[in-house]
Amino acid sequence: MDDRLRSLAMDAFLQLGLPTHLTLALLIAHVERTRGRRIVIVETAKLTGKKICGLWIPRENVDVVYHSVTRGPLHRQQMILHEISHMILRHDEVDGATWQGIKVFQQLSGEVVAKALARGDFRSDLEATAEHLADLLASALRTSSKEILSYEDYFE
Template sequence: MDYTAARARAQAAEESLNLVEPVTLTSTLRHIEKLRGRKVVIQPMDGPEDQVCGLWFGLDDMDLILHARAASEMHRQQIVLHEFAHMILRHTQEELSPEDARKFFPDLDPDRVVLALKRTDFFDEFEVTAELLADRLAARIRRSRQADRQPSNFGAVFG
């Protein structure tokens, strides 16, 4: 695994997005929907959180991100940003059988599930690059929040 190359890919992917400040999770979601030309729905997942943090399903008419019920809003955001990163990086999804969809998500109509991102190794190039991009997006969101807290005349007051 070449971490330098993964960092460079994550940086290039973030820069190519041309996100407009202030960057928020919602503005990033809307930007991805526009790029993909389809709705992205984010929902909490009922199930074994110790086994799966987040999943990205390509349904017939939208993308669905399911996330574990996180201990904090920041953790939830990181899970979602990681799944966004897979979309941004155009990581390939695989066909998912209706039987597998039914087994893992009994409330989801298995006939609507077309593709899913399957992970077998959390330290492979795709996972590492996605996490690095998620970290970069999270940093952009934090910087935007900090800039919003600063008074507009900060420089005039404090020089």
């Protein structure tokens, strides 16, 4: 990852102005306020985690984050943070992004999702920037005294 992408992720992180005591729920609420849209998180077995483990679908009035089934809370958190990072970075508004209408899940009753990000290339600049921002957010959660997923506590 080049310095330009790291800088984009860091700038987005700093602009969030997150509180010192942070939880995943507080982060989601903060992003909802910032975007003016509700965020719904859905775990689904329809994502196997082999090619796609998370998918953000911006709908008309709500951002839906789908993630694959996982037994590990840290893995679940990272998948959610990655998709939320796309929201924070406003990748739904980026010119030239690889967005396409796709049918994803049966529960959408055959609706075509207007702006679902096609995850064909995990090495794209958008994906790399979102993953770096997700790492920054995960670090903020780990160092927060309120976050129960502070895994460093298990190794003391």
